[in-house]
Amino acid sequence: MNFVSSLLEALESLTSNKVRTALTMLGIIIGVGAVIAMLAIGNGTEQAIVGEIEGIGTNLLFVMTNREDVTNPEPLTIRDAEAIADPIYAPSVSAAAPVIQGQAELTAGGNVATTGLVGVTEEYRVVQNVELSEGEFFTGTQITGLASAVILGTNVAEDLFGRSDGLIGETVRVSGQPFRVVGILKKKGGSEFGNSPDDQILVPLTTAQTRLLPRTTKNQVDLIYVSAIDADSVQQAEDQISLILRDRHKIKLGEDDFNIISQEMFLDMASTVTGVFTVFLGGVAGISLLVGGIGIMNIMLVSVTERTKEIGLRKAVGAKKKDILTQFLIESSLLSVIGGIIGIILGWLLSLGIGRIAAASDFILTPAITINSVLLATLFSAAVGLFFGIYPANRASQLEPIEALRSE
Amino acid sequence: MTEWVVEAKDITKVYQMGEIEVHALRGLSVNIAPGEIVSIMGPSGSGKSTLMNILGCLDRPTSGEYSLNGEAVAELNDDQLAEIRNRGVGFVFQSFNLLPRATALANVELPMRYAVLNGRNRKKVATEALEAVGLGDRIHHRPNELSGGEMQRVAIARALVNNPAIIMADEPTGNLDSKSGDEIMTLLKNLNKDRGTTLIIVTHDPEIAELTDRVISIRDGRIAE
Ligand SMILES: Nc1ncnc2c1ncn2[C@@H]1O[C@H](COP(=O)(O)OP(=O)(O)OP(=O)(O)O)[C@@H](O)[C@H]1O
Ligand SMILES: [Mg+2]
Numbered sequence: 271m272n273f274v275s276s277l278l279e280a281l282e283s284l285t286s287n288k289v290r291t292a293l294t295m296l297g298i299i300i301g302v303g304a305v306i307a308m309l310a311i312g313n314g315t316e317q318a319i320v321g322e323i324e325g326i327g328t329n330l331l332f333v334m335t336n337r338e339d340v341t342n343p344e345p346l347t348i349r350d351a352e353a354i355a356d357p358i359y360a361p362s363v364s365a366a367a368p369v370i371q372g373q374a375e376l377t378a379g380g381n382v383a384t385t386g387l388v389g390v391t392e393e394y395r396v397v398q399n400v401e402l403s404e405g406e407f408f409t410g411t412q413i414t415g416l417a418s419a420v421i422l423g424t425n426v427a428e429d430l431f432g433r434s435d436g437l438i439g440e441t442v443r444v445s446g447q448p449f450r451v452v453g454i455l456k457k458k459g460g461s462e463f464g465n466s467p468d469d470q471i472l473v474p475l476t477t478a479q480t481r482l483l484p485r486t487t488k489n490q491v492d493l494i495y496v497s498a499i500d501a502d503s504v505q506q507a508e509d510q511i512s513l514i515l516r517d518r519h520k521i522k523l524g525e526d527d528f529n530i531i532s533q534e535m536f537l538d539m540a541s542t543v544t545g546v547f548t549v550f551l552g553g554v555a556g557i558s559l560l561v562g563g564i565g566i567m568n569i570m571l572v573s574v575t576e577r578t579k580e581i582g583l584r585k586a587v588g589a590k591k592k593d594i595l596t597q598f599l600i601e602s603s604l605l606s607v608i609g610g611i612i613g614i615i616l617g618w619l620l621s622l623g624i625g626r627i628a629a630a631s632d633f634i635l636t637p638a639i640t641i642n643s644v645l646l647a648t649l650f651s652a653a654v655g656l657f658f659g660i661y662p663a664n665r666a667s668q669l670e671p672i673e674a675l676r677s678e
Numbered sequence: 679m680t681e682w683v684v685e686a687k688d689i690t691k692v693y694q695m696g697e698i699e700v701h702a703l704r705g706l707s708v709n710i711a712p713g714e715i716v717s718i719m720g721p722s723g724s725g726k727s728t729l730m731n732i733l734g735c736l737d738r739p740t741s742g743e744y745s746l747n748g749e750a751v752a753e754l755n756d757d758q759l760a761e762i763r764n765r766g767v768g769f770v771f772q773s774f775n776l777l778p779r780a781t782a783l784a785n786v787e788l789p790m791r792y793a794v795l796n797g798r799n800r801k802k803v804a805t806e807a808l809e810a811v812g813l814g815d816r817i818h819h820r821p822n823e824l825s826g827g828e829m830q831r832v833a834i835a836r837a838l839v840n841n842p843a844i845i846m847a848d849e850p851t852g853n854l855d856s857k858s859g860d861e862i863m864t865l866l867k868n869l870n871k872d873r874g875t876t877l878i879i880v881t882h883d884p885e886i887a888e889l890t891d892r893v894i895s896i897r898d899g900r901i902a903e
Contacts, residue, residue, distance in 0.1 A: 584788070
């Protein structure tokens with residue numbers, strides 16, 4: 271019996287009971303659809319997060335105080351940052367930018383806004399790749415001289431003035447004190463992790479320290495951004511920073527009172543989390559596919575019982591075991607493969623829909639349907655059809671011709 | 679070498695029904711020559727159908743030797759038996775046994791689908807077979823759109839389509855009125871005349887037995903003489 275005519279016969283048999291066929295397929299459709307949608311969302315989330323982290327810059331390191339493992343950590347200071355930037359002790363470091371971070375209330379012309387405030391030095395511009403749409407970044411004199419100068423993020427400018435250009439020289443009150451606007455940051459666009467530069471203001475570090483966000487220790491900073499000379503030197507830079515800070519903080523044994531975090535670590539962490547997330551989603555969806563497969567087995571068993579006489583007749587006119595076996599396997603695979611194809615389309619639509627909903631709530635998620643997930647779903651559903659078809663098909667092929675014929 | 683198409687010796691068939699053994703055939707021997715028309719008669723439950731199924735390779739005997747066309751059936755595996763059912767014997771059943779959803783044409787094509795040489799001209803051969811049984815204008819009818827006599831003629835077309843040496847018919851006219859029954863008998867006899875096909879017909883009807891070359895009587899699983 272050739273394959274094409276077997277296929278046609280299987281199609282004919284499936285279409286002869288359309289409702290049953292459709293209901294059986296539904297299990298596979300939902301299963302495959304769920305697998306596709308869940309994997310797409312998992313992958314999309316991962317890509318979004320990875321993109322976000324990569325946006326930070328590949329050669330960036332964060333140095334912060336370790337408050338978790340050490341009871342009385344020595345705070346980081348501007349002097350630490352200067353030491354880290356020393357090209358002799360840290361040849362792999364190109365710049366170190368100490369910052370102070372906090373919140374501040376701004377007023378201008380009757381408008382009030384609460385924003386993130388970052389106290390910065392000149393190095394911040396290099397390390398964070400700051401670009402201004404107008405004005406100039408703080409000069410060295412402004413930073414050392416405790417200048418009352420401020421650079422506004424575009425959203426902040428919009429909130430206070432209703433526009434984000436032509437604002438140089440305007441006065442803004444930061445925590446009640448008058449500051450002169452010297453620059454506006456270029457718009458960066460949405461960020462999934464909140465503190466987008468668009469919603470921040472920058473002031474000179476010294477100004478922040480003395481007047482806006484006073485810290486207990488002299489010269490204390492919250493965080494030091496360090497950029498390595500290139501992406502390959504990140505590890506060396508990390509080691510050099512470690513040595514310098516241990517020496518400065520007089521740590522001989524035990525836990526460091528600072529943490530150095532690289533983008534690599536963020537990426538690792540994020541992909542571990544999203545990986546687990548994706549596997550979990552895929553697993554849940556896989557279970558529904560399994561349930562769909564059991565549905566196929568169930569219907570195929572019913573079908574074998576119903577068609578015992580037909581099987582007997584086919585054997586009486588010369589069908590071999592393998593003919594009957596393939597007939598039923600083709601039917602069950604056809605059920606699951608057609609269901610699988612519809613499921614892929616459904617899953618695709620579903621993930622598009624979820625992407626839309628996410629976008630509407632400001633979470634940029636582009637569901638990523640990969641060739642791999644389509645292949646996985648197709649192969650998995652075909653395998654489900656074959657696997658769950660084997661038992662019924664085998665049962666059919668083992669029937670004795672005369673007994674099958676006699677059944678009513 | 680043998681000149682018999684059917685050569686059965688000391689055939690027994692025992693059905694195991696739990697504790698009870700049912701002896702359907704108790705050492706039965708029968709030989710049939712090529713081109714012969716033989717009828718098998720006997721009371722209900724005497725083992726006629728059991729014998730037919732064994733002769734047609736639908737079932738295996740419990741003991742005894744059986745050769746079909748000189749080939750010892752006991753030594754054949756399931757696939758080889760399937761091949762004999764496909765090409766060596768044509769079976770006609772009392773209850774027609776057509777595929778209910780398939781057309782007359784598709785039903786007749788069925789044995790050719792399982793044939794090793796399944797040629798491109800399957801439709802043509804099947805149509806010719808249907809024309810030969812006088813159903814040239816019914817080829818696209820489904821079984822529920824045919825009369826009993828017509829259904830049995832489709833079954834005969836199906837039995838002869840692979841040109842078997844033997845056609846076995848188990849009460850082919852049992853479900854038909856006497857007129858349709860006569861038509862079926864004429865058809866079978868013409869087949870014998872035109873193609874030399876050996877015919878083995880189980881029947882309860884003495885008039886039909888009358889039309890055959892030889893009557894084999896069976897009683898209690900043995901030949902009754
Ligand atoms: N599958 C079976 N299991 C158990 N016993 C069986 C089976 N098939 C047939 N028999 C028994 O074997 C005996 C012969 O049955 P068989 O069908 O050959 O009779 P028959 O001569 O064809 O009768 P009828 O003229 O009524 O068709 C009967 O006693 C029957 O009960
Ligand atoms: Mg009988």
